[in-house]
Amino acid sequence: MVRRAKHIGLYGVEQWGAGFFAIGPTGHLHIHPFRDDRSVDLVDVVQRSAEQGLIPPLLVRFPQVLQTQLEHLYNCFDEAMSEFDYRGHYRSVFPLKVNPMKPVVEQLIRASRSGAFGLEVGSKGELAIALALQLPKDSWICVNGFKDQQIIKMVTAASGRDPQMILIVEQLREIPILAREARMQGRCPLLGLRCRLNSRGSGHWEASGGESSKFGLGSSELLCAVDTLQARGLLDRLQILHYHIGSQITSARRIKDAVKEAARIYARLRRRGVPLTTLNVGGGLGIDYDGSRTPSDSSVNYTTLEFANNIVYTVREICGEENVPLPNLVSESGRALTAHHSLLITNCESRESDVPVNYVPAITTRAGGSATVMKGATREQSAPAQIAEMEAIAQEISVKNFREYYHDAVATRGEILTLFDLGYLSLEEKALAEQHFYQICRQTLTFARQTGFTSDEFRVLEKAFRTKYVTNFSVFRSVPDAWAVGHLFPILPIHRLGEFPSEKGILVDLTCDSDGVIDSFVDVRDVKEMLELHAGTNGHPYLLAICLLGAYQDIMGDHHNLFGKPAELAATYTEGGFEIDVISRGETIREIAHLAGYDPERLQHAFAKRHHQASAENSDALAYYTALWRSPSYLEGDPESFKNLP
Numbered sequence: 001m002v003r004r005a006k007h008i009g010l011y012g013v014e015q016w017g018a019g020f021f022a023i024g025p026t027g028h029l030h031i032h033p034f035r036d037d038r039s040v041d042l043v044d045v046v047q048r049s050a051e052q053g054l055i056p057p058l059l060v061r062f063p064q065v066l067q068t069q070l071e072h073l074y075n076c077f078d079e080a081m082s083e084f085d086y087r088g089h090y091r092s093v094f095p096l097k098v099n100p101m102k103p104v105v106e107q108l109i110r111a112s113r114s115g116a117f118g119l120e121v122g123s124k125g126e127l128a129i130a131l132a133l134q135l136p137k138d139s140w141i142c143v144n145g146f147k148d149q150q151i152i153k154m155v156t157a158a159s160g161r162d163p164q165m166i167l168i169v170e171q172l173r174e175i176p177i178l179a180r181e182a183r184m185q186g187r188c189p190l191l192g193l194r195c196r197l198n199s200r201g202s203g204h205w206e207a208s209g210g211e212s213s214k215f216g217l218g219s220s221e222l223l224c225a226v227d228t229l230q231a232r233g234l235l236d237r238l239q240i241l242h243y244h245i246g247s248q249i250t251s252a253r254r255i256k257d258a259v260k261e262a263a264r265i266y267a268r269l270r271r272r273g274v275p276l277t278t279l280n281v282g283g284g285l286g287i288d289y290d291g292s293r294t295p296s297d298s299s300v301n302y303t304t305l306e307f308a309n310n311i312v313y314t315v316r317e318i319c320g321e322e323n324v325p326l327p328n329l330v331s332e333s334g335r336a337l338t339a340h341h342s343l344l345i346t347n348c349e350s351r352e353s354d355v356p357v358n359y360v361p362a363i364t365t366r367a368g369g370s371a372t373v374m375k376g377a378t379r380e381q382s383a384p385a386q387i388a389e390m391e392a393i394a395q396e397i398s399v400k401n402f403r404e405y406y407h408d409a410v411a412t413r414g415e416i417l418t419l420f421d422l423g424y425l426s427l428e429e430k431a432l433a434e435q436h437f438y439q440i441c442r443q444t445l446t447f448a449r450q451t452g453f454t455s456d457e458f459r460v461l462e463k464a465f466r467t468k469y470v471t472n473f474s475v476f477r478s479v480p481d482a483w484a485v486g487h488l489f490p491i492l493p494i495h496r497l498g499e500f501p502s503e504k505g506i507l508v509d510l511t512c513d514s515d516g517v518i519d520s521f522v523d524v525r526d527v528k529e530m531l532e533l534h535a536g537t538n539g540h541p542y543l544l545a546i547c548l549l550g551a552y553q554d555i556m557g558d559h560h561n562l563f564g565k566p567a568e569l570a571a572t573y574t575e576g577g578f579e580i581d582v583i584s585r586g587e588t589i590r591e592i593a594h595l596a597g598y599d600p601e602r603l604q605h606a607f608a609k610r611h612h613q614a615s616a617e618n619s620d621a622l623a624y625y626t627a628l629w630r631s632p633s634y635l636e637g638d639p640e641s642f643k644n645l646p
């Protein structure tokens with residue numbers, strides 16, 4: 001048993017974990033899928049996967065977390081409606097773009113309430129999937145986004161039975177197409193209008209709402225749509241008013257402003273005779289990724305219950321004032337339902353310089369035979385002088401003089417690099433000077449930390465000397481928002497959490513892209529530039545979890561540098577243990593090459609042919625080549641080493 005030390009709070013698990021994450025008594029990270037005592041030890045999940053030959057990187061889903069989140073959302077609206085005596089009905093519509101993966105959608109469907117669920121689709125692909133899924137009784141399919149005739153034809157044809165088709169009009173030009181289809185097919189879906197609010201969201205996706213928004217109808221367009229529908233005899237089908245001001249709305253105030261404006265529009269349209277029954281408040285319910293409970297980009301300053309309360313209370317107030325019936329409520333919360341349910345477990349190793357600290361390059365030959373560039377006597381005199389000076393600084397630097405000595409070292413290094421460029425220094429000499437210089441930098445950093453001295457210059461130095469942890473994943477594949485919008489995701493080791501993490505560093509992924517790094521980490525007060533990690537792995541793999549990946553990351557991840565999807569599994573808590581279900585063993589090189597337009601068979605054939613001609617006696621290359629096609633794209637490891645983790 002490991003004593004619970006103070007540093008346990010270092011990773012902020014209690015803050016961002018939302019009750020789903022906790023550090024167990026043996027220093028392992030546990031998932032509590034029901035937010036109670038029942039938990040699954042992530043180290044056990046890795047060990048069990050290794051027994052099936054699957055090793056990190058592993059994308060692990062917890063279907064029960066999805067269930068808990070959906071039930072929580074229902075419960076919050078139940079509670080808000082009963083608190084404010086709201087006579088109306090709430091429906092949760094899941095937007096497929098947030099996570100269209102089959103195991104995710106199927107689990108949400110399983111966990112949903114009949115008569116209170118639906119799917120939102122915004123593209124042909126999503127529509128094709130939604131139309132065939134087995135939804136609970138009396139579900140909705142809300143069709144948003146830009147629509148052509150094909151989409152409108154399809155939605156019209158599928159209307160009039162369960163699930164109910166809802167066409168959300170985003171642009172006036174959809175109406176004549178719809179009217180024609182309705183007349184020709186003799187049926188019409190239920191209709192909604194997406195209004196463009198003046199209030200905007202907040203945070204990264206702020207620009208997706210407001211007047212300049214890509215979507216929705218402004219006030220005069222709304223009125224024009226109503227008149228057009230009336231003229232076409234379709235006004236009785238118009239029952240829903242919808243808005244969506246952007247994802248991850250970070251402040252409760254923005255949510256209130258938006259619902260206030262929309263409720264007012266609802267009431268005014270109602271009074272004008274539009275038979276609206278429902279207000280669909282879209283998505284935007286945010287997640288506290290850093291645990292700070294602030295309106296900073298990766299956080300939110302409200303809870304799901306406060307979100308529900310704000311909406312229910314505001315709509316009731318305004319409808320009371322305007323004396324119109326209360327609408328049923330729909331939300332299209334996607335991020336809030338899915339973010340917590342999945343995480344990536346992967347292994348990493350620090351990449352300090354591989355040169356042993358006491359390695360001294362043997363200086364035998366100096367500047368080779370390139371004597372022609374060496375004019376005068378400078379070579380013999382100044383070159384050693386700079387190196388000797390560097391060595392002297394390294395020996396004499398102290399807490400009293402480090403600022404001045406560090407500056408001297410930077411100047412001397414400049415001279416040394418010039419001398420090397422001009423051919424006056426050997427590579428061995430340059431290497432020696434470099435060793436001294438790095439030592440000076442490290443000492444400077446220690447002294448600066450000791451004395452609490454900071455300056456821009458030393459911050460840059462601190463950054464340059466951050467230990468880099470080579471981590472077996474691709475940022476572009478598994479955490480695309482970290483790269484695309486600088487989004488923060490909680491990251492921490494899944495084991496050794498009872499030990500003090502004495503090292504700090506940043507994570508670099510396997511891609512040959514300098515953007516393939518994670519160098520901002522969640523912190524309750526600030527954003528950390530380095531993550532605390534443990535020293536010395538004792539030959540064991542060192543495993544990290546990148547958490548809260550369930551919203552948007554799955555399908556936005558790409559194949560940059562030809563890294564594919566990692567192996568994927570679902571872990572389900574059972575009485576006294578857990579079960580794992582392998583969803584996929586990960587994309588192989590073969591599948592990835594195929595995506596890039598290659599025919600794997602042909603390539604293998606071509607290699608075999610060429611290779612056979614070149615060296616008939618060596619068949620190893622061919623065997624290796626065949627094996628390469630079958631392998632995953634990540635660094636390989638020995639499953640045995642993952643079966644017995646500290």
Ligand SMILES: *Cc1c(COP(=O)(O)O)cnc(C)c1O
Binds near residue numbers: 282
């Ligand atoms: C993306 C989207 C959502 C999902 O928003 P979240 O913030 O993930 O809940 C909901 N509705 C529409 C129309 C969307 O485009």
